[in-house]
Amino acid sequence: MDGDQTFLQKEKQPQPSMQMDNQLPPKKVPGLCSFRYGLAFLLHCCNVMLTAQYTSLSLTMVAMVNSSNPPGVANFSASAPPANVKNPVYNWSPEIQGIIFSSIIYGMALTPLPVGYFSVIYSARKIVGSAFFFSSLFFLFIPLAADLGEIGVIVCRLIQGLAQGTVMTAQHAVWVKWAPPLERGRLISISASGILLGPFIVLLLTGFICQSLGWPMVYYIFGASGCALTLLWFILVYDDPKDHPYMSVSEKEYIMSSVVQQFSSSRQSLPIKAMLKSRPLWVISFSSFAFSWTNTIVTLYMPTFVNSMLHVNITENGLLSALPHLFAWICGILTGYMTDFLQSRNILRVITIRKLFTTLSLLLPSFFSVCLLYLSSTFLSSAIFLILIRATGGFATGGINLNALDIAPRYYAFLRGVTSVTAMTGGLIGSTLTGIIINQDPESSWYKTFFLMSAISVVNTIFYLIFAKAEIQDWAKDRQQTHL
Structure with a gap:
């Protein structure tokens, strides 16, 4: 036991040295x-x-x-x-x-x-x-x-x-x-x-x-x-x-x-059973599923939608399909800065920040998709709504993309793998089902696609707002070294 206590003390000692290391003179680094x-x-x-x-x-x-x-x-x-x-x-x-x-x-x-x-x-x-x-x-x-x-x-x-x-x-x-x-x-x-x-x-x-x-x-x-x-x-x-x-x-x-x-720090085994019972992890997984459903359809089918609804040439199609991704990149970077600002100034709690940006990343793309169907009477208005659909998805940078780090920093890499699987499943089902809908009903296919996408986003947003957490879960906390 004395040996284990000594080991634990040594585990805690490097932190001051880490601060010293991080304070190396900038001119030498x-x-x-x-x-x-x-x-x-x-x-x-x-x-x-x-x-x-x-x-x-x-x-x-x-x-x-x-x-x-x-x-x-x-x-x-x-x-x-x-x-x-x-x-x-x-x-x-x-x-x-x-x-x-x-x-x-x-x-x-x-x-x-x-x-x-x-x-x-x-x-x-x-x-x-x-x-x-x-x-x-x-x-x-x-x-x-x-x-x-x-x-x-x-x-x-x-x-x-x-x-x-x-x-x-x-x-x-x-x-x-x-x-x-x-x-x-x-x-x-x-x-x-x-x-x-x-x-x-x-x-x-x-x-x-x-x-x-x-x-x-x-x-x-x-x-x-x-x-x-x-x-x-x-x-x-x-x-x-x-x-x-x-x-x-x-x-x-x-x-x-x-x-x-x-x-x-010593390596710990994955608490698989505890992860399977973790409601916050399931919430992140389901929200990743819904986000990827929307994001995949927008990414893969945007040129097809532009071609079928706006009837532009392929050069104009490429430009119109590309602009939304540029604004998504800008929005993602700005979201990172906004998240740090809100958290560092204690303006909002971490869980409130996660819920805010997750809600925006799920609901706004669906809302603007419906607007695209009913309010886009000109080429310019269609371009604006297409940009808004893709750009507002960048809010996920401050929401579900970071939430796994809040609840289990020790297992963050593995949890990103878990949420990636659920996200890819959403993208897989969404893209395949969209192809089937377009094939069977060309006239109203985009209405069915966007309304189904919106329904999935709304349901998962409600689920996330109720059950999401941002504190480290019990199964993700460090265990005593003596138990290993």
């Missing part, structure tokens, strides 16, 4: 021109490319599919001119398109839990780099797979989903050894913001590429760029800062002295 910020920027670019490979199909599908001929006939459109052989058109029904859209989510839904576990044991650098390479490689194969039929595209998207889900989960493990506590928010926000900014860049460029070079070039350009980023990743990134051959000694010492304390 590399700032923005450093390897840790370079890693954040590289991950930012990787996330942009991942969203490029995830989102671009939603716009290229408009160019790939022949909407004038009935489905089920020859793969190539008879109306396509002979000079357009390298820009083929296929006769895929809306139901098939929905399956193709959602196939990538099937793969992504299988990865968060196992990858979250193995990325702690094995090299996160190798896991992220290898998965990113396979995502880029099979993205390159999509034009060839499309010539073979829709099954080939579905298989490529499924493998891409497995690879992208791996990257999205394992990249968080990289920051365990690379992000000093006082810079963790900045570094992670820089890297993760690529997910929000990516769709804007992709949809903006995809329309011009499709019109000028043909839709297959979208896959060749973004696929080759992903392979090049993979090469940079393996050259520049190391699992541990102390192993990096080109980093300055001062930066190594700064990072290692800042993060050393998080490895001192």
Whole structure:
């Protein structure tokens, strides 16, 4: 027992030294021109490319599919001119398109839990780099797979989903050894913001590429760029800062002295039974389900909606589909600042902040979706509502995206995997069901889609407002070392 008490005392002692480490003179610590910020920027670019490979199909599908001929006939459109052989058109029904859209989510839904576990044991650098390479490689194969039929595209998207889900989960493990506590928010926000900014860049460029070079070039350009980023990743990134051959000694010492304390605590087994009985965790999971349902439909079907309702060319479609993602990126960053401001000034309690931003992220996109159906009489009003639908989803940054950290900081990575699975399930069901609705009832399909989306958001908002918590749960608190 005396030995255990001594061990516990040693566990508590490093905190003062951590404060001293965090107060190193700024002139001795590399700032923005450093390897840790370079890693954040590289991950930012990787996330942009991942969203490029995830989102671009939603716009290229408009160019790939022949909407004038009935489905089920020859793969190539008879109306396509002979000079357009390298820009083929296929006769895929809306139901098939929905399956193709959602196939990538099937793969992504299988990865968060196992990858979250193995990325702690094995090299996160190798896991992220290898998965990113396979995502880029099979993205390159999509034009060839499309010539073979829709099954080939579905298989490529499924493998891409497995690879992208791996990257999205394992990249968080990289920051365990690379992000000093006082810079963790900045570094992670820089890297993760690529997910929000990516769709804007992709949809903006995809329309011009499709019109000028043909839709297959979208896959060749973004696929080759992903392979090049993979090469940079393996050259520049190391699992541990102390192993990096080109980093300055001062930066190594700064990072290692800042993060050393998080490895001192002993590993505890996952309280699975307690997690399954945790109402706050179920609330976060259900809200993630509803948010992803809305977000996936808006992301994947926005170009299809613009094409069917506004009848614009593919360049204008790309621009109109891209702008909402830019405003979502801005809104997400501003939400992070607003959350810190409200919490640091004690203006609102943490749970009130979480409920406020979760409510806004669930209800406002649904509200503006209904407004889009009934109040968008002009191109400008439609553009405004489309921007508001996507941008207001960025409020989730201060709501459900952080709530798991409030209730169980020790198991945050694993819980993010759990909520990612439920979120992907919502996106999978939402995108697949939307394809079926559009195929069966083209005239009123968007009304049914948006009203169903709104109903799910309202129900989950009420559930969240009643049962959400923001304090550490009993099953997530540190246990006495003597019990291990």
